[in-house]
Amino acid sequence: MDDPNDPAPAPLLRVRDLVVRHPGPTRRSAPLTAVDGVSFDVHAGETLALVGESGCGKTSAATAVLGLRRPDAGSVRFEGTELTTLGEAGLRALRPAFQPVLQDPYGSLSPRLRVRDAVAEPLRIHGRWERATGPDQVDALLGKVGLDPAHGDRFPHELSGGQCQRVGIARALACEPRLLVLDEPVSALDPSVRAGVLNLLNGLQDELGLGYLFICHDLPLARHIAHRVAVMHRGRIVETGPARRVLTDPEHPYTRELVRAVPSIHGAPSESSLPAAP
Numbered sequence: 001m002d003d004p005n006d007p008a009p010a011p012l013l014r015v016r017d018l019v020v021r022h023p024g025p026t027r028r029s030a031p032l033t034a035v036d037g038v039s040f041d042v043h044a045g046e047t048l049a050l051v052g053e054s055g056c057g058k059t060s061a062a063t064a065v066l067g068l069r070r071p072d073a074g075s076v077r078f079e080g081t082e083l084t085t086l087g088e089a090g091l092r093a094l095r096p097a098f099q100p101v102l103q104d105p106y107g108s109l110s111p112r113l114r115v116r117d118a119v120a121e122p123l124r125i126h127g128r129w130e131r132a133t134g135p136d137q138v139d140a141l142l143g144k145v146g147l148d149p150a151h152g153d154r155f156p157h158e159l160s161g162g163q164c165q166r167v168g169i170a171r172a173l174a175c176e177p178r179l180l181v182l183d184e185p186v187s188a189l190d191p192s193v194r195a196g197v198l199n200l201l202n203g204l205q206d207e208l209g210l211g212y213l214f215i216c217h218d219l220p221l222a223r224h225i226a227h228r229v230a231v232m233h234r235g236r237i238v239e240t241g242p243a244r245r246v247l248t249d250p251e252h253p254y255t256r257e258l259v260r261a262v263p264s265i266h267g268a269p270s271e272s273s274l275p276a277a278p
């Protein structure tokens with residue numbers, strides 16, 4: 001329970017001491033600890049960027065947060081409800097409120113579904129589809145992500161990567177979520193279309209007060225897009241703080257290791273790929 005005397009607003013998402021292990025490469029090998037006691041909060045209207053080099057455990061943490069797998073230890077609370085011990089029915093009821101947006105804009109859409117049906121699908125799955133109002137709802141969702149309703153008649157292969165990612169965001173918005181878990185949402189996109197998608201995400205956050213857990217391996221991008229940054233390294237969070245302050249010290253031991261692992265970390269983000277800061 002939240003302390004009634006604590007004036008700080010309760011976070012949308014509270015993750016504490018999260019541990020995620022994967023099976024080792026052979027049946028005899030020890031399990032691999034991908035996430036090793038990670039804790040963070042995401043508040044409504046806030047972007048927390050979870051950054052770190054490839055393989056440091058970001059996606060494993062996101063998978064546990066989304067309830068797609070049970071963590072091996074730790075707590076994931078969404079709006080005060082503990083997800084790690086919730087049964088399948090309870091998770092299904094809560095799932096519309098926290099939605100993923102994935103990296104591969106084409107891969108996350110069925111090639112056989114027209115855009116209109118892809119956006120309608122989550123409404124149907126979560127029992128929110130009504131024949132009378134559903135089509136208008138789909139048009140409104142397309143409009144919200146900057147797509148013309150005419151795009152609804154197309155198949156994914158008839159769209160650009162940026163348009164596909166907008167459809168992915170429309171699907172995530174369909175069930176009126178409060179939290180989006182964005183796993184590298186722009187890294188598969190051309191730099192020229194990244195800014196448009198990032199601006200869209202900023203605008204939606206301002207309008208809807210959404211919390212974002214924004215996973216990426218690009219620290220300049222994270223500093224630019226996020227309010228706060230948590231840096232992961234070998235399964236642990238090694239630094240966390242306001243985005244503009246994190247890992248600005250090139251002599252910090254983790255900065256040195258990360259610069260080796262991710263050369264872009266101290267590279268200047270290209271102006272064309274970044275929108276205005278939040």
Ligand SMILES: Nc1ncnc2c1ncn2[C@@H]1O[C@H](COP(=O)(O)OP(=O)(O)OP(=O)(O)O)[C@@H](O)[C@H]1O
Pocket residue numbers: 022023032034052053054055056057058059060061217
């Ligand atoms: N399903 C799995 N089975 C076994 N090992 C896994 C599995 N998923 C991830 N791993 C391992 O867990 C570690 C963390 O992987 P994870 O994908 O969470 O990292 P990441 O930071 O998201 O990396 P990337 O940025 O490359 O996606 C890696 O060593 C990876 O090989």
